[in-house]
Amino acid sequence: MNIDVGTRLRSIRTAFGISQRELARRAGVTNGLISLIEQNRVSPSVSSLKKVLDGVPMSLAEFFTLDLAAAPQAFFGAEELVELGNEEVSLRLVAAQRPGRQMSVLHERYAPGAATGEEMLAHRGEEAGVVIRGRIELTVSGSTRALGPGEAYYFASQLPHRFRNAGREPCEIISACTPPTF
Amino acid sequence: MNIDVGTRLRSIRTAFGISQRELARRAGVTNGLISLIEQNRVSPSVSSLKKVLDGVPMSLAEFFTLDLAAAPQAFFGAEELVELGNEEVSLRLVAAQRPGRQMSVLHERYAPGAATGEEMLAHRGEEAGVVIRGRIELTVSGSTRALGPGEAYYFASQLPHRFRNAGREPCEIISACTPPTF
DNA sequence: ATGAGGCGTTTAATATATTAGACAATGGGA
DNA sequence: TCCCATTGTCTAATATATTAAACGCCTCAT
Known part of the structure; x- marks a missing residue:
């Protein structure tokens, strides 16, 4: 131990x-x-x-x-991304079934008003993303900022964080995290 | 001391x-x-x-x-992404200066006709992305496919691969690779 | 006002890390 | 062979880390 x-x-x-x-x-x-x-x-x-x-x-x-110690699928149609979210927050994962994946890349979609819980997960790791449509209000370790298309984020996963779509139109994000949480 | x-x-x-x-x-x-x-x-x-x-x-x-110096930047305006590409292929990196980054997240833009070389890098690692606008023709290990908005890819970096925009409109992709190549 | 519950700090008692010194085993060199 | 130096280990004494319980300070609801 x-x-x-x-x-x-x-x-x-x-x-x-x-x-x-x-x-x-x-x-x-x-x-x-x-x-x-x-x-x-x-x-x-x-x-x-x-x-x-x-x-x-x-x-x-x-x-x-100090440490002591077959060609997988490359292309994915939009419908081949695996849905991991719900009605409000859609999380569509690229290469979901790939064994030994080193990261998770997601196409996320937040409905107007949708939000994630105040997550503080057990996982180590980092996550990052770029907003491609709409606006998202992101809070990390207490500081908040609204991000629009072309804007981005990058933070350590274990910091408390929350995504919220405060606008009227859906918000889409492409995100990545490593090591893979999903 | x-x-x-x-x-x-x-x-x-x-x-x-x-x-x-x-x-x-x-x-x-x-x-x-x-x-x-x-x-x-x-x-x-x-x-x-x-x-x-x-x-x-x-x-x-x-x-x-842990680098105690400062809380690393979590939010990035579009203009804060660091440009690593050229006129034809724009590669804008999120959190470029972040020390000890575990991945590279890029906002890529391929002009019509633009292409990357046939890359085969020494690095182990993986890369993935989602197309958000336009179409890209992606070749991985000899097999080629055209991907449009909402479509995605995921492959091992050391496989020979090539991106080419065969269409008439610019193509945008959000991509991630780990460990960070950039 | 007032009590309840949260916060970070402090103190005496206890558990544990650290020291000083001795032990047995090994390996040359005279 | 014998001696001497060096190795890693062990034990009793001591220094320090850790606990349990209390303190004073807040805030918030009653």
Whole structure:
């Protein structure tokens, strides 16, 4: 469940070919601590871990970013896009059934007055789009703006956001999000 | 000297519009701890910090990668899209300057007769789009199809592909690709 | 006014991370 | 072989993170 800080640190240290004591000396901590961390017997404080990584040197960001580990359909008619929305908010997905898709591209249509809930989803990721017709009122992290044709947005999906068509005509948007939510 | 975990966490929490108690509840820690962390009165253990971020949710990697400098721009006027193409093929990129962008969303416009070269890029990745005006003749891996408004495409970037506007009116497309080529 | 419930902060008690120092095992060099 | 240095591990003492519960400050409905 927890991040395996221990083996991560150990593999880094050994990759650099230095001993626990040497790393401890450079980092200004004790060798025992390094040992305990590498065995996952303790969960180091951020400040300790930073001191240790400074001895390598390596940033916390780098440390946690480290990773240890038939021709699909290309063309889609308008009617082949899969409808995921409802009467008010139509969401038509491109390449819905494509396995291992890396993003979701949608043709969205908001009826006048339609709105999405104040979503704050569990997903990481980003979403972006361009308005092609009508106007949409978009709220992201508390700030709101109305966007018209040719205008666009781009934000991190986990920020609270809401789309609302405050106008009288339908609003259409082409949007993309990655990794695919739909 | 130390990473400012506190203000980082606070800015994230407030950006998500939730209280210390709410975050604590989701994370399974106490609100007091969140308070102390945000004031930098303690340096949380990695396991605690992970629990807290799970409540957002956000990974440790994302947390430490986060650029605290400024909330990235979420809204873009039509003229704020950055032009990457030429007279014949206009490619206007959303959120061009956004650091660490995970995709490229483009508003493309092909003049009558305009075409892209037969591209076959080194990148892995995928691209997709929806035609919003005019017609485009798209060739992917040897097969060709003309797409009109509301029609769409989705293919792996490394496949040889070519866009050509064989019609008399300009053609507009909203497209997305990941990882970002532009 | 007033009480209820939200907020962030603080404090004493407790759990845990960290240190200092000792331990056994390994591998040269005299 | 013996010694000495170096390795990673372990344990008791200590420093620090974390909890539980209270505080004071707000706002809002009664």
